[in-house]
Structure formats: structure tokens, C-alpha cells
Amino acid sequence: MADNASGSDSLLFLTDEQLRKGIEAMFFAYRGFTADPDRILEGLDYGRAHHRAIHFIHRAPGMTVSSLLGILGVTKQSLNRVLRTLFDDGLVEARVGKTDKRERRLHLTDKGAALERALSDAQRARMRAAYRTAGPQAVQGFRTVLEAMMDPEMRRQYQGLREDTP
Amino acid sequence: MADNASGSDSLLFLTDEQLRKGIEAMFFAYRGFTADPDRILEGLDYGRAHHRAIHFIHRAPGMTVSSLLGILGVTKQSLNRVLRTLFDDGLVEARVGKTDKRERRLHLTDKGAALERALSDAQRARMRAAYRTAGPQAVQGFRTVLEAMMDPEMRRQYQGLREDTP
DNA sequence: CAAACTACGTCAGCCTTGTTGACATTCTAA
DNA sequence: TTAGAATGTCAACAAGGCTGACGTAGTTTG
Numbered sequence: 001m002a003d004n005a006s007g008s009d010s011l012l013f014l015t016d017e018q019l020r021k022g023i024e025a026m027f028f029a030y031r032g033f034t035a036d037p038d039r040i041l042e043g044l045d046y047g048r049a050h051h052r053a054i055h056f057i058h059r060a061p062g063m064t065v066s067s068l069l070g071i072l073g074v075t076k077q078s079l080n081r082v083l084r085t086l087f088d089d090g091l092v093e094a095r096v097g098k099t100d101k102r103e104r105r106l107h108l109t110d111k112g113a114a115l116e117r118a119l120s121d122a123q124r125a126r127m128r129a130a131y132r133t134a135g136p137q138a139v140q141g142f143r144t145v146l147e148a149m150m151d152p153e154m155r156r157q158y159q160g161l162r163e164d165t166p
Numbered sequence: 167m168a169d170n171a172s173g174s175d176s177l178l179f180l181t182d183e184q185l186r187k188g189i190e191a192m193f194f195a196y197r198g199f200t201a202d203p204d205r206i207l208e209g210l211d212y213g214r215a216h217h218r219a220i221h222f223i224h225r226a227p228g229m230t231v232s233s234l235l236g237i238l239g240v241t242k243q244s245l246n247r248v249l250r251t252l253f254d255d256g257l258v259e260a261r262v263g264k265t266d267k268r269e270r271r272l273h274l275t276d277k278g279a280a281l282e283r284a285l286s287d288a289q290r291a292r293m294r295a296a297y298r299t300a301g302p303q304a305v306q307g308f309r310t311v312l313e314a315m316m317d318p319e320m321r322r323q324y325q326g327l328r329e330d331t332p
Numbered sequence: 333c334a335a336a337c338t339a340c341g342t343c344a345g346c347c348t349t350g351t352t353g354a355c356a357t358t359c360t361a362a
Numbered sequence: 363t364t365a366g367a368a369t370g371t372c373a374a375c376a377a378g379g380c381t382g383a384c385g386t387a388g389t390t391t392g
Contacts, residue, residue, distance in 0.1 A: 013302045019290045020225075022297070022309065026199050027218075028320040029312035031239065033192050047377060052193075059186075065340065073197065078379055080341065102339045102388050124185045130314035131188070134307065136179045141300065141307020143188065146195035148296035154194040213348055232368065244350055246370065268359050268368045338389070347380075353373090360367075 036122035044115075049074075049082045051119055054108065057092060058116045062105045064097070071157050091115060202288035210281075215240075215248045217285055220274065223258060224282045228271045230263070237323050257281060 012018070037051050056071055057063060069079055083106075086092040091112030097103030108116060131139050150158060178184070203217050222237055223229060235245055249272075252258040257278030263269030274282060297305050316324060 010302065013305050014294055014297055016290065018305075019293045019297070020286070022293050022305070023199075023221075023286070023289055024225075024324055025309055025312040026196065028324045029315045030192065030196050031320055032316045033189075035317060049378060055189075059190075066338090074378085075380065076340070077342080077381085081378075084341090097339095100339080100389075104340070120186070120189070123189055124182065126315060127185045127188050128180055130311050131180055131185070133314040134310040136176060137303070138307030138310040139179050139184075139188070141304030142311035143191055144300040144304040145296050145308035146191040148299040149195045149292060150198045151201060154197055158190055158194045215349060230368080231370095240349085241351065242369075243352085243371080247349080250370095263368095266360070266368080268357095270369075334392090336389100336391075339387085341385080341387105343382105343384085345381085347378105349377090349379100351374100351376075355371085357370080358368085360365100362363100362365080 032126065033123070036126055037119045040119055040122055046085075049078075050086060053079070053082050053086060054091065054112060054116050054119065057106045058108055058113065058120075061107050062095075064103045064105060068106065086112070198292065199289070202292055203285045206285055206288055212251075215244075216252060219245070219248050219252065220257065220278060220282050220285065223272045224274055224279065224286075227273050228261075230269045230271060234272065252278070 034048065038048065041047060041051060052072055053068065056068055060067075065076070065079070065083070069076055072079060083092065087094065089111075090109055093107050093109055094104035095107065097105055134142070147155060147158065200214065204214065207213060207217060218238055219234065222234055226233075231242070231245070231249070235242055238245060249258065253260065255277075256275055259273050259275055260270035261273060263271055300308070313321060313324065
């Protein structure tokens with residue numbers, strides 16, 4: 001009884017074995033996390049890269065190319081390849097910046113918004129099921145640990161993405 | 167006060183906004199999760215694929231190629247390309263199966279174990295920091311949600327990887 | 333105003349890691 | 363003995379990263 005690890009003040013949750021379990025949990029869970037959108041994207045000639053772009057453009061409409069670059073952490077060449085197909089297919093449109101005409105403000109078209117909804121519905125469905133199974137307490141802990149695991153710069157992106165329409 | 171969402175019986179944690187936050191937390195946290203090993207691997211001519219192989223061979227020494235295939239969820243051609251470089255560089259060795267001589271039982275060499283240690287030390291360090299910051303309660307929740315998010319087959323891999331030395 | 337800098341696009345080429353398909357070998361099991 | 367399983371391997375291809383170099387429009391600053 002005395003060596004029970006469930007006490008909140010115990011440090012047993014920091015053993016290498018516990019940490020290894022956490023590492024593998026991240027690995028396996030991330031696979032599940034991306035599985036449903038991936039299934040939708042496959043066959044549409046899109047990939048995860050397109051999904052990410054669409055997600056963040058939806059999240060902060062009017063975002064510039066360079067702030068999207070910052071969030072995604074890829075090169076402009078890489079992002080451009082993705083954005084070009086999204087423009088060509090009419091999922092995303094770019095409006096010239098109001099104050100700074102060099103900027104291209106990114107927006108989803110209706111068609112783009114429809115795909116975004118399909119993708120995020122699928123992803124949220126899994127998330128919702130997991131949340132419901134785990135319960136609010138667990139969800140709180142989940143978010144806390146993930147946030148602590150981020151690089152500081154990413155944590156800023158996570159916490160404080162503004163509307164990006166200055 | 168009455169509309170406070172912190173009550174355990176509230177369902178406010180299932181709103182779309184909460185789910186979106188969870189989705190982005192996974193995205194940003196996974197980046198942090200892989201950042202440290204990636205830094206070590208870069209320049210060594212190895213990538214994440216090598217890391218994954220090394221991790222699971224370390225975890226269950228004597229594992230066969232096909233069970234590793236099952237865990238990693240890639241094609242044998244893809245895995246083989248990775249394994250070949252690990253053999254050639256003397257990080258992994260294959261021992262012919264005792265009862266079934268077609269099998270190749272995979273083991274890390276001393277050199278392979280050294281790299282494994284370097285990689286997992288780096289990854290555990292971040293994990294440990296996150297765990298310590300978040301606390302045992304949060305860690306419990308973290309693991310619970312991640313487990314609920316896995317595909318059932320992956321959940322089995324996660325929970326019950328045996329020693330694999332029958 | 334001219335020069336410097338910024339935001340963005342684009343061409344070219346390379347790498348890793350995934351994919352299919354086909355085929356060979358070796359061994360096990362019915 | 364023969365079917366099937368476990369494995370390796372060759373070839374070809376695609377997505378999505380990367381670097382380097384260059385161009386063009388627009389903004390800022392000396």
C-alpha cells in the first residue's frame with residue numbers, strides 16, 4: 001500500500017518506463033489522429049500538407065503567406081507547391097493586402113470551406129470519442145502535457161493566434 | 167460561477183472549439199516531440215524512419231521483420247531500405263530464427279544501442295520536463311486520452327507488446 | 333528620390349520515405 | 363510433395379521536404 005504510485009506527490013510517474021510509455025503513446029496516437037483525414041484526402045490528389053494549409057487558413061482567415069510559413073515550419077517553395085494547387089482548384093483565394101499590397105491574404109472559398117468541414121468533422125469525431133471516453137479531467141491533463149511539450153515558439157502560435165486582420 | 171466549465175459533469179469540454187484546440191495541440195506538440203531526435207539524426211545520414219526502427223527493436227529484442235512491419239505500418243520494401251543501412255552500418259544485427267529459420271530476429275548491436283540511448287535520452291528529457299511541469303494528474307489524463315485516440319489495432323500494439331522471444 | 337529591404341513567386345535539382353508490382357529463395361506445414 | 367509463409371530485392375514512381383539562385387513588386391529609409 002505504501003508503495004502505491006497513485007499518490008499525487010509521487011515521482012514514480014517520471015520513471016524511464018513511464019516516459020517510454022508516453023513516447024509510444026504519442027507515436028501510436030498520432031497515427032490515429034491523422035488516419036481519418038488521410039482517408040478523405042487520398043484519392044482527391046491532396047495530402048497532409050494540403051490539410052494543414054487548409055486548416056490554418058480556416059482558423060485565421062486573411063492570414064498572410066509568411067505567417068502561414070511560420071506556423072507550418074516549412075520553406076516557401078514547399079508551401080508554394082501546395083498553395084498553387086489549392087488556388088488552381090479553387091479552394092483558396094488570395095486577396096491583395098489592404099495596407100501592404102505585397103501581401104497576399106489567404107481565404108477559403110466556399111469549396112475550400114466545404115473540404116475543411118469534411119476534414120475537421122472526421123478529425124473531431126475521433127477526438128470527441130476519445131474525449132468522451134476519457135472524461136473532462138483527462139482532457140485537461142492531455143492539453144496541459146501537450147502544451148508543455150511544445151517548443152516555446154510553437155506554444156505562442158498555439159496560444160495566441162490573432163485574427164490576423166490588423 | 168454556475169456556468170463554470172470546470173465541473174467534472176460538464177460537457178463543455180466537447181465543444182467544437184475545445185476539439186479544435188485539442189487538434190492543434192496534437193499538431194504543435196508532435197513537432198516538439200520529434201524535434202530533439204531529429205536534430206541528432208540530421209547529419210548522421212539517418213531519418214525518423216531509422217529512429218522508429220531502432221526504437222522498436224530496442225523495445226522488443228528478437229523481434230521479427232514482419233512484426234516490426236506490423237507496428238510501423240509501412241511496406242516491407244520501405245522498411246527494408248532502412249534496415250539495410252542499419253545492418254551495413256553495424257547498428258542492427260539479424261539472427262536466424264531458432265525454430266523457424268526463415269525469420270530474422272532483430273537485435274541492436276552495442277553501437278546501435280548507443281545511438282538508441284542518445285535518441286531516447288533526448289526524447290525522454292523533453293517528456294520528463296513536460297511531465298514534471300504538468301504533474302501526475304495531468305500525465306494520467308494525457309495517457310488516457312492518447313490511448314482512446316488510437317486505432318484499436320494500434321492500441322493492442324501499445325498495450326501488449328510481448329518480449330517476442332517464444 | 334534612390335537605395336535597401338521585404339513579401340512573394342518560381343525554376344532547378346536533390347533527398348527521404350512512402351507506394352506498387354514482379355520475382356526469387358528458403359523454409360514450414362498440411 | 364506441394365502450397366503457402368517469411369523474407370529479400372529490383373525497378374519505377376510520388377509526395378513533400380530541402381537548398382540555392384533569381385526576379386518582381388511594393389515599402390521603408392537615408
